[in-house]
Amino acid sequence: MPIERDDVADLPPEEFVAARDELARRLKAEGEADQAAEVKKLRKPTVTQWIAAQVRRHHYDDVDALRAASSAVGEAQATAITTGDRDPLRAATAKRREAVQALGRAVEEVLDRSGRPAHYRDEVVDALESSVTAELGSGTLGLPDDFEVPERARKEPARNRAKERRLASAKAAVEAAEARVDRAREELENAETALAAAIERFRGADDDA
Secondary structure, three states, rough: OOOHHHHHHHHOOHHHHHHHHHHHHHHOOOHHHHHHHHHHHHOOOHHHHHHHHHHHHHHHHHHHHHHHHHHHHHHHHHHHHOOOOOHHHHHHHHHHHHHHHHHHHHHHHHHHHOOOOOOHHHHHHHHHHHHHHHHHHHOOOOOOOOOOHHHHHHHHHHHHHHHHHHHHHHHHHHHHHHHHHHHHHHHHHHHHHHHHHHHHHHHHHHHOO
């Protein structure tokens, strides 16, 4: 069965170059010189890039959920400034944290299915978060460029605005720390599971002896 362009995108990096060149040759032989040239320009992805692309292709709902949650955080921040109500921001932040965790599980599934080591997980999650933020543009995790600050807010003393910035920075640091704690917990659980398995093997070997 001939290789198509979508097939090349799904192939692991180790098989990419050979499949790309084969597809380019076939397209050229079929008189599709322009398409062949475009295919030939495709570059071999890194493992991180390939895993991220697989998550986007096969776990689109999880990526879309992060996109929606990230956008909601920006909207909630605007609400907090215009109304003083911070409850929507807390809820939106929690929702985004859940979306990141779900995305992490999707990455783990792809890593497991492709036989890749788990140490790629955090790097892939970070890459996906960055790409989603870039897609949404300004205002993703902050105020949009066209946000109109209420007159009352404009008149606040500079020291109050500085305080808000410090609070926002502290909040971001707390969220980052919470994410690191979540990852550490997952790593601890994995380590405990591996330890339990090692102990079980040791006991089995001891019984055989």
